[in-house]
Amino acid sequence: MVKISQGEGGPVQFRHRMEGLTSLVQGHRHSFGNLTDLVIPEDGRHRHTFRGITTTADGHRHTYTGQTGLNIGTGPNHFHRFRIMTNVADGHRHIITGRTTGVIRLGTTVGHRLIIEKIERQRVK
Structure with missing residues (x-):
């Protein structure tokens, strides 16, 4: 997270939203959604770190x-492309690929949307 300026009530941060569907593997896909994290300057340009957890599909998540x-x-309209592999779960991985949104402003006046999944505890017999 990068603090850019002080807004009313606290720091304002600028990030990118990433969301979509993973590649199809073993007959299923997962949804993913996250915001970028740290800014990494590089030769007058920059990239971002990111991390997340997919939704559950076929009894597992990545x-x-x-x-x-x-x-x-x-x-404010710049964006980034991304392409990575998820971790291994249930014996396989998925590809996550796409492009970020333009910059979104986070702070006391602007919110953001993420995928939030309800997790239920089930008893194993």
Whole structure:
């Protein structure tokens, strides 16, 4: 998370939203959704770190972590491409690929949307 400026009531941060569906593996896909984390400067451009957990499908879920590609464009409408593999779960992995949204402003006045999944505890017999 990068603090850019002080807004009313606290720091304002700028990030990108990432969301979509994983590749199809063993007959199923997972949804993913997260915000980028740290900014990594690189030769006058930058990339972001990110991490998340997919939704449950076929009785399991996957974690993932990675870095976006370098920024494409400049200013508030720039975006990043990404392509990574999830961790192994249930004997396989999925590819997560796509592009981020433009910059979104987080702080006391602007919210964001993430995938939130209800987790239920089930008894194993």
